Amino acid sequence: xxxxxxxxxxxxxxxxxxxxxxxxxxxxxxxxxxxxxxxxxxxxxxxxxxxxxxxxxxxxxxxxxxxxxxxxxxxxxxxxxxxxxxxxxxxxxxxxxxxxxxxxxxxxxxxxxxxxxxxxxxxxxxxxxxxxxxxxxxxxxxxxxxxxxxxxxxxxxxxxxxxxxxxxxxxxxxxxxxxxxxxxxxxxxxxxxxxxxx
Numbered sequence: 001x002x003x004x005x006x007x008x009x010x011x012x013x014x015x016x017x018x019x020x021x022x023x024x025x026x027x028x029x030x031x032x033x034x035x036x037x038x039x040x041x042x043x044x045x046x047x048x049x050x051x052x053x054x055x056x057x058x059x060x061x062x063x064x065x066x067x068x069x070x071x072x073x074x075x076x077x078x079x080x081x082x083x084x085x086x087x088x089x090x091x092x093x094x095x096x097x098x099x100x101x102x103x104x105x106x107x108x109x110x111x112x113x114x115x116x117x118x119x120x121x122x123x124x125x126x127x128x129x130x131x132x133x134x135x136x137x138x139x140x141x142x143x144x145x146x147x148x149x150x151x152x153x154x155x156x157x158x159x160x161x162x163x164x165x166x167x168x169x170x171x172x173x174x175x176x177x178x179x180x181x182x183x184x185x186x187x188x189x190x191x192x193x194x195x196x197x198x
Contacts, residue, residue: 001051009045028062032091036170037064052083068095088115099135154190171196
């Protein structure tokens with residue numbers, strides 16, 4: 001079983017990464033959250049791996065953090081959730097918010113995730129609510145980061161353009177970190193965030 005990969009990142013997209021380890025290119029399915037944490041193509045990348053074996057294929061699923069991998073594996077224990085749906089769930093919500101929603105029996109938040117209906121949300125809460133004690137949830141997880149009114153407007157604009165919220169938030173954080181004054185300039189912040197995503 002492959003549990004971890006470290007190598008040169010040949011290519012990345014919001015749902016896939018190809019990592020070259022000593023001349024062998026591994027095709028890894030990833031979440032949007034992991035995509036946003038990967039370095040630039042050509043850099044060294046590290047991924048925690050879940051190896052999924054079926055009769056007709058072996059698939060690799062990669063995660064930037066062990067907590068996301070553990071959540072993915074817990075989701076797989078629920079009937080009706082396979083690896084593709086589990087990775088979609090983790091792309092639609094941060095690990096911290098997912099844990100908080102499951103612990104708080106927040107079905108409304110769960111059903112907003114693509115692919116999760118009311119019955120699946122109820123199953124997720126019922127089966128995982130008491131199995132997440134080892135998952136840390138920061139106090140700010142329920143509200144998420146706040147970047148002031150201009151930052152919030154830029155975030156809303158990126159989400160309205162179709163970018164997933166975790167990717168948009170990371171881009172805005174990166175733009176503000178690089179140039180703190182951009183938090184006061186909507187157009188400048190929006191352009192800088194778009195450049196980060198591309």
